[in-house]
Amino acid sequence: MSSILALAKRLREKSEEELAQLLSTLPQASASCADLFDLAKLMLGKRELEERIRKLSSTEIENLRNGKSSAALKSALLADSKVFVEAQELLLQLKPIGKPKLNISSTSLTAYETLLAVTEIILATEQHWLETTKTGLKSLDAKMIAEKFKWQPAELQLRFRLAARANLVSEHLGRWVSGPQAEDWLRKSRSEAWQELAQCSWDLPKITFRDDSISAQLIASYPLMDLSKIALLEFGSALGLIDLDKPRKPLLAGNFLGVSKAIAMELPKAEKKLVVQGDLSVVCPGPIDPELHRKLDSFADSEDLGLASRFRLTPLSISHHLECGGELSEIEATLVGAARSELPQPVQYLLSETKERFGSLKVVAGPPTQVVCPDPILLTQIMNEKSLVHLSLKKSAAGLTSPASQEICYFSLREGGYSAVMLNENGKIISPRFAVQVSEMAESNFLARAKNLLSGEQVSADMGDIQRQLRFALKNKLQVTVGIELDGEVQKMLLTPLGLAGNRLRGRDEAKQAERTLPLSRIRSVLLS
Numbered sequence: 001m002s003s004i005l006a007l008a009k010r011l012r013e014k015s016e017e018e019l020a021q022l023l024s025t026l027p028q029a030s031a032s033c034a035d036l037f038d039l040a041k042l043m044l045g046k047r048e049l050e051e052r053i054r055k056l057s058s059t060e061i062e063n064l065r066n067g068k069s070s071a072a073l074k075s076a077l078l079a080d081s082k083v084f085v086e087a088q089e090l091l092l093q094l095k096p097i098g099k100p101k102l103n104i105s106s107t108s109l110t111a112y113e114t115l116l117a118v119t120e121i122i123l124a125t126e127q128h129w130l131e132t133t134k135t136g137l138k139s140l141d142a143k144m145i146a147e148k149f150k151w152q153p154a155e156l157q158l159r160f161r162l163a164a165r166a167n168l169v170s171e172h173l174g175r176w177v178s179g180p181q182a183e184d185w186l187r188k189s190r191s192e193a194w195q196e197l198a199q200c201s202w203d204l205p206k207i208t209f210r211d212d213s214i215s216a217q218l219i220a221s222y223p224l225m226d227l228s229k230i231a232l233l234e235f236g237s238a239l240g241l242i243d244l245d246k247p248r249k250p251l252l253a254g255n256f257l258g259v260s261k262a263i264a265m266e267l268p269k270a271e272k273k274l275v276v277q278g279d280l281s282v283v284c285p286g287p288i289d290p291e292l293h294r295k296l297d298s299f300a301d302s303e304d305l306g307l308a309s310r311f312r313l314t315p316l317s318i319s320h321h322l323e324c325g326g327e328l329s330e331i332e333a334t335l336v337g338a339a340r341s342e343l344p345q346p347v348q349y350l351l352s353e354t355k356e357r358f359g360s361l362k363v364v365a366g367p368p369t370q371v372v373c374p375d376p377i378l379l380t381q382i383m384n385e386k387s388l389v390h391l392s393l394k395k396s397a398a399g400l401t402s403p404a405s406q407e408i409c410y411f412s413l414r415e416g417g418y419s420a421v422m423l424n425e426n427g428k429i430i431s432p433r434f435a436v437q438v439s440e441m442a443e444s445n446f447l448a449r450a451k452n453l454l455s456g457e458q459v460s461a462d463m464g465d466i467q468r469q470l471r472f473a474l475k476n477k478l479q480v481t482v483g484i485e486l487d488g489e490v491q492k493m494l495l496t497p498l499g500l501a502g503n504r505l506r507g508r509d510e511a512k513q514a515e516r517t518l519p520l521s522r523i524r525s526v527l528l529s
Contacts, residue, residue: 006080007040019450044086052076054224097226099215102245104237108266111240117159122182123297129411130176136160148305162235166200177434186294191264201231209247274338282311295334318354319419324433361420363410371400469526483525
């Protein structure tokens with residue numbers, strides 16, 4: 001019996017959820033699979049076989065080389081009662097892949113700093129237009145956030161890729177916005193937030209690490225593995241698990257729960273104490289509490305982040321809080337509660353002045369987009385602003401107009417230091433807080449395809465599909481269940497194909513133990529048994 005048939009049978013034994021998960025790893029390639037035999041053929045292709053073979057341990061590589069089936073090879077869909085000859089032949093062609101350079105240092109504070117950085121990345125999507133690139137953030141945007149930690153932009157980009165992997169940031173119409181998990185993540189404790197980041201990258205093969213070169217240990221146990229595809233090697237330094245090429249002490253704990261507990265012990269104890277100063281700065285003298293960090297970031301600009309953090313109150317930052325539906329009373333309650341003292345007079349003046357001027361500079365959707373303000377001097381200043389020349393602003397009866405979109409105008413004005421607000425068609429302020437909504441469409445599509453494949457039904461069966469399956473059954477002497485239209489109804493019939501010619505199928509009806517000849521034009525589906 002061919003490898004395709006054996007693998008198709010193994011695929012048929014999977015549940016709909018298991019098969020859907022497999023299809024999700026082959027989203028584009030599996031889309032054209034009309035049945036489990038197509039999927040089996042795809043899985044026995046060189047590219048897919050190599051992916052699975054390179055993940056094998058040294059023991060299983062020897063089993064595959066010697067043609068010895070095992071539970072692990074069956075689980076990897078590389079064997080049934082016998083190993084698949086295609087996998088065995090490809091193994092002889094594969095060579096080890098060079099080790100990646102693991103040269104990023106990590107300390108006991110790294111995990112804490114990463115949590116701060118991801119928080120800043122999420123909140124930056126509300127306050128800035130973060131243009132998408134293939135590598136993540138634009139270099140200037142990465143530098144803007146990295147400076148708060150005194151990092152190089154590359155260190156920030158690593159945290160950004162981790163946040164994107166965890167669905168905390170997502171791409172939307174050319175810009176980065178909050179992802180579907182972002183709001184919940186921001187409300188988690190530091191240890192819970194770390195676990196969510198680590199969980200999405202926890203793809204290490206089965207191994208017990210020693211205090212030695214992590215790449216050497218992996219290659220010794222998995223000689224063909226492509227280490228560049230292991231997410232935890234990429235993000236392990238940012239998560240506080242890997243220092244250069246060695247596992248840190250928490251990673252030596254072994255299982256995920258043990259590692260999580262070890263990291264939680266390293267996270268510094270959070271504080272909810274603030275010092276609000278007359279120069280409009282807000283200082284947290286110790287490791288900042290995650291809930292307090294989230295609140296501060298909604299109405300203050302972060303300037304310096306680490307074991308101690310500094311924020312600054314500005315008209316822009318307070319305006320942002322009001323745009324998102326917040327109240328001045330919430331700002332006062334947060335600052336007074338954490339500082340345990342009255343607000344300095346300059347802070348009180350700033351709050352009242354910002355509230356008074358809030359909403360005076362409006363950006364109204366077009367076309368063209370309109371910038372409206374009762375202050376003609378301010379509009380003239382905006383029109384002459386060199387940093388806003390890309391908006392191609394022109395005077396109009398209502399104020400200024402621009403061919404750029406409402407969002408581009410809004411974020412450009414903010415970057416220029418102007419506290420603008422966006423208005424919808426009803427004249428109400430639009431919150432800049434935007435998050436991609438969770439979509440279950442992709443998941444449901446994979447489940448639907450899995451159900452079709454397991455039931456033998458096809459999304460769009462045609463005569464070519466039917467004939468191909470019948471020829472396959474005839475060649476391999478397989479029984480088939482055909483759905484044939486008789487008297488206006490589709491009836492199921494178990495047949496052993498005996499011949500296929502002249503647009504007719506000749507086969508033995510197993511239920512009646514009699515030979516029958518059926519016209520192909522009436523066959524609506526074929527399920528190989």
